[in-house]
Amino acid sequence: MADGITMNLILKLVLLLLFLLSRLALAQDPWTLDACVAYALEHNLQLKDFEYSTESNRESYRQSFRDLLPNINATTNYNIRFGRSVDPNDNSIITTDFFSNNYSIDATLDLFKGFQKINLIKASSLLYKATKEETLQQKYLLAFRVMQAFYDIRFYEGLVANSADQLAVSQANFDLVKKQIALGLKAGADLYEAESLLLTDKLNLTQSKNQLEAARLRLMQEMNLNERETITIQHGMIREPDMAMDVASQPDSIFGQARGFLPIIKARELQVQAAKKSVSAARGDLYPSLSIFGGYGTGYYETTQDTLGNTIPFSDQFRDNTFQFVGLNLSIPISNGWSGRSRVKQQKIEQLRAQNNLDLQEQVLYQTIQSLVQDYEALRLEYEQSAQTVKAQELAFTIAQKRYEKGLINALELITAKNLFANAQNQNLQVRLRWEINKSTLDFYRGLPVFSINPIATP
Numbered sequence: 001m002a003d004g005i006t007m008n009l010i011l012k013l014v015l016l017l018l019f020l021l022s023r024l025a026l027a028q029d030p031w032t033l034d035a036c037v038a039y040a041l042e043h044n045l046q047l048k049d050f051e052y053s054t055e056s057n058r059e060s061y062r063q064s065f066r067d068l069l070p071n072i073n074a075t076t077n078y079n080i081r082f083g084r085s086v087d088p089n090d091n092s093i094i095t096t097d098f099f100s101n102n103y104s105i106d107a108t109l110d111l112f113k114g115f116q117k118i119n120l121i122k123a124s125s126l127l128y129k130a131t132k133e134e135t136l137q138q139k140y141l142l143a144f145r146v147m148q149a150f151y152d153i154r155f156y157e158g159l160v161a162n163s164a165d166q167l168a169v170s171q172a173n174f175d176l177v178k179k180q181i182a183l184g185l186k187a188g189a190d191l192y193e194a195e196s197l198l199l200t201d202k203l204n205l206t207q208s209k210n211q212l213e214a215a216r217l218r219l220m221q222e223m224n225l226n227e228r229e230t231i232t233i234q235h236g237m238i239r240e241p242d243m244a245m246d247v248a249s250q251p252d253s254i255f256g257q258a259r260g261f262l263p264i265i266k267a268r269e270l271q272v273q274a275a276k277k278s279v280s281a282a283r284g285d286l287y288p289s290l291s292i293f294g295g296y297g298t299g300y301y302e303t304t305q306d307t308l309g310n311t312i313p314f315s316d317q318f319r320d321n322t323f324q325f326v327g328l329n330l331s332i333p334i335s336n337g338w339s340g341r342s343r344v345k346q347q348k349i350e351q352l353r354a355q356n357n358l359d360l361q362e363q364v365l366y367q368t369i370q371s372l373v374q375d376y377e378a379l380r381l382e383y384e385q386s387a388q389t390v391k392a393q394e395l396a397f398t399i400a401q402k403r404y405e406k407g408l409i410n411a412l413e414l415i416t417a418k419n420l421f422a423n424a425q426n427q428n429l430q431v432r433l434r435w436e437i438n439k440s441t442l443d444f445y446r447g448l449p450v451f452s453i454n455p456i457a458t459p
Helices: 002-028 033-043 045-066 115-184 187-221 251-261 263-286 314-320 339-405 411-445
Strands: 071-081 099-114 289-301 323-331
Touching: 033 115, 033 187, 045 115, 071 251, 071 314, 115 187, 115 263, 115 339, 115 411, 187 411, 251 263, 251 339, 251 411, 339 411
Parallel strands: none
Antiparallel strands: 071 099, 099 289, 289 323
């Protein structure tokens, strides 16, 4: 018995250990940019709302086809009449209380209605396609937000690394000053200066780590990653800006490429086409409409009696009282308070608004590409200058460090040289990452595969 309890306890401990190890391995698994984007696309709640809108418009599109089918209705009623009433048998006036029971089924089919239903089918189809494009656009926007958060982490990781290097230098200087004081080469006041520099760099490192954690939190929020406390991204080489590539003369070309595939442009174009069909559908109210109808019915009446004065049974009346009807209905609109023409005018205004939205979206796209091209050229120049600045400041700091060790300069001059070198490193890293994002964005507008996002398939 004791052996069994011991074995169960060991088994539980082993399972618990395996679970913890698996969670630890999962937590330490670095995320690539593609993995972050894929997870965000699957779990982002705002994106799900757009997907629900797409599903709703798809159902509206399907229903527009069903509206071509005839309307079929079945009715039944049970009536009890009291006092003076009309006898259903001979239409005579009677005062006897009686009840009746009627059944009927009828159908109506529109033969012509100003092509309204055809135009509404086309409009709903275009709107459904537009919502699919809008959903795809939201996926791209989410992917860009994830990419921005991803590169923010890489920047702050570089900032932490630079801060750690600066702290290591300050720690070495502090240790050196302590030894020099012990040998009588420096005064005790020099130790306070070295310690102040050391504490400042410790604070800078702490602040950089806090900024890094904040960047990780932003990425996790964009991804809606809630089951982890932190995230570790995969490290990769940061691309050097391509000095040979010239995009300064390409904004028109890039705009033409982007306009041909960008989902938001397609969505606006489809909405313009849908608005035109809605105008045609609204005009249908101004035309006559023709429909065909028919039906079948029967009933039971308590007053229906045979020659002996007995009420005829329900089954016999249900068979004998049957009737059928069929007919055509023509409706000619003459005056309805001008509401039909008002709807046409309103739809024309919506068409103008849809066209304006398309023009506005194209304007925004062109201005965005213009800004990206200008930033691309500016970042290339900034990178060249920042790279030269890093080399110059590194040399200046190396010289200052040696002069400080020999007692030729004070701590304030060393701090200045060290801070200039650190700022140059951080600026160079920031420029390189900004160029990386800018390059990826331009590649996207040029139609290159930046993200692994598939269009929504039409069912």
